[in-house]
Amino acid sequence: MHKSLYSRPNEVFLALLRDTRMARQLRQSDLAIRLGRSQAIVSRVESGARRIDVVELLVWLNALDTDIVSFAQELHQHLKVSTIRTNLSTSKRPRLVSHE
Numbered sequence: 001m002h003k004s005l006y007s008r009p010n011e012v013f014l015a016l017l018r019d020t021r022m023a024r025q026l027r028q029s030d031l032a033i034r035l036g037r038s039q040a041i042v043s044r045v046e047s048g049a050r051r052i053d054v055v056e057l058l059v060w061l062n063a064l065d066t067d068i069v070s071f072a073q074e075l076h077q078h079l080k081v082s083t084i085r086t087n088l089s090t091s092k093r094p095r096l097v098s099h100e
Helices: 008-023 028-035 039-047 054-063 068-084
Strands: none
Touching: 008 039, 008 068, 028 039, 028 054, 054 068
């Protein structure tokens, strides 16, 4: 069975999470303070070494001053584009451009 942790959709999800933070001009340490967590946790999540569940994602997005609906819509758009571009290497971490 294919592991979702190493899937292209998960890479797109992580890139969007990271790019959302960067679009707010927050360092990992800034987000960590907002979350009441360590910078290492933020790094592990963004790198895919640690997964977050939906409840934690809600907290994460709140700390990034965004909502889950907007995030999910942007994720959906990036996933649609990602499936069209099947020739991209899955070993490279994608960089996303915000639609804002």
